[in-house]
Amino acid sequence: MKIFILIFLLMSMNFYSQNLDVNILRKVNNNRNKSFDNEFNILSNTVSIPIIATGLYYTYDYFRSKSIIAKYRLEEFIIGSGSVFLTTQGLKFIIKRERPYVQYNFIEKVGNDYGFSMPSGHTSQAFFLAFNVSFYSSKWYIITPSVLWASLIAYSRMHLGVHFPSDVLVGIILASAISVVTHSYFNNRFYKYVGSN
Numbered sequence: 001m002k003i004f005i006l007i008f009l010l011m012s013m014n015f016y017s018q019n020l021d022v023n024i025l026r027k028v029n030n031n032r033n034k035s036f037d038n039e040f041n042i043l044s045n046t047v048s049i050p051i052i053a054t055g056l057y058y059t060y061d062y063f064r065s066k067s068i069i070a071k072y073r074l075e076e077f078i079i080g081s082g083s084v085f086l087t088t089q090g091l092k093f094i095i096k097r098e099r100p101y102v103q104y105n106f107i108e109k110v111g112n113d114y115g116f117s118m119p120s121g122h123t124s125q126a127f128f129l130a131f132n133v134s135f136y137s138s139k140w141y142i143i144t145p146s147v148l149w150a151s152l153i154a155y156s157r158m159h160l161g162v163h164f165p166s167d168v169l170v171g172i173i174l175a176s177a178i179s180v181v182t183h184s185y186f187n188n189r190f191y192k193y194v195g196s197n
Contacts, residue, residue, distance in 0.1 A: 024165045025100055028158040029107050037110050040156035044111055047122045047153055051081060051129050072186040077132060080182035084128045084175055085121070091174075092116040101161050111160030120163045123171030126150035131179035 058077050062070040097118035101109035130150040134143045154172065157163035 021164050021166045022100075022104065025158055025161075025163075026104075026106060028155075028165075029100075029161045032159050036159070040152075040159050041111050043152060044122055044156045044160060047126055050149070051125055054129060054133065055081070072189060073136060076182050076186040080132060080178055081125070081128055083178050083182065084124050087174060087178065088119055088121040088124050088171070091119055091170075092121070097164075097167070099162055100164050107161045109161045111156075111162045113160075113162040117163055118167045119170035119174055120154070120157050120167045121171070122157055123150070123154045123163070123168045124175040126153035127172050127175035128179055131176060132183070135179070135183050 055074075055077055058070070058074040062074045064070075092115060095118045096116050099109075099113065099117045100107045127150045130143075130146040133146045137143060154168045157168055158165060
């Protein structure tokens with residue numbers, strides 16, 4: 001009897017959370033300010049530019065300074081961003097969640113996208129960059145725009161009708177987990193190196 005109650009509760013929670021997911025997306029997408037459609041589309045489509053620029057800066061900084069901290073920062077960025085990309089694509093292939101505009105005819109597709117929906121790759125990449133930059137800078141005028149930019153990317157995915165809120169949330173969680181793990185690993189390597197010299 002207890003197992004039936006547990007199954008019923010889990011099914012109810014799944015149904016409720018799915019409805020909440022769809023209802024939030026519907027409010028964001030259907031009530032959006034359409035005059036920003038083009039801007040959010042451009043913002044979403046240029047997510048890789050700051051990531052490439054940051055990677056190039058870290059590379060330049062390493063070859064310029066030859067410091068161990070610059071080396072570890074570059075390695076952390078390459079491994080972390082690569083892990084975010086591969087994990088995101090792997091989860092999309094495993095979960096195979098259809099895009100919201102495919103599942104629901106009341107969701108208006110504004111952006112161009114392909115493939116599966118869960119998790120949001122744009123969001124995970126943007127938040128990985130925001131976390132990574134925040135780890136190496138204590139300046140509010142670097143951290144605040146990074147987090148704001150990543151948040152706008154996350155919002156734009158729902159505004160454009162190409163992702164559910166849960167896709168975006170999982171993208172943020174994925175990025176934060178990979179960011180923390182890679183940063184902790186390279187931070188420990190740095191302190192071991194310093195301690196051994």
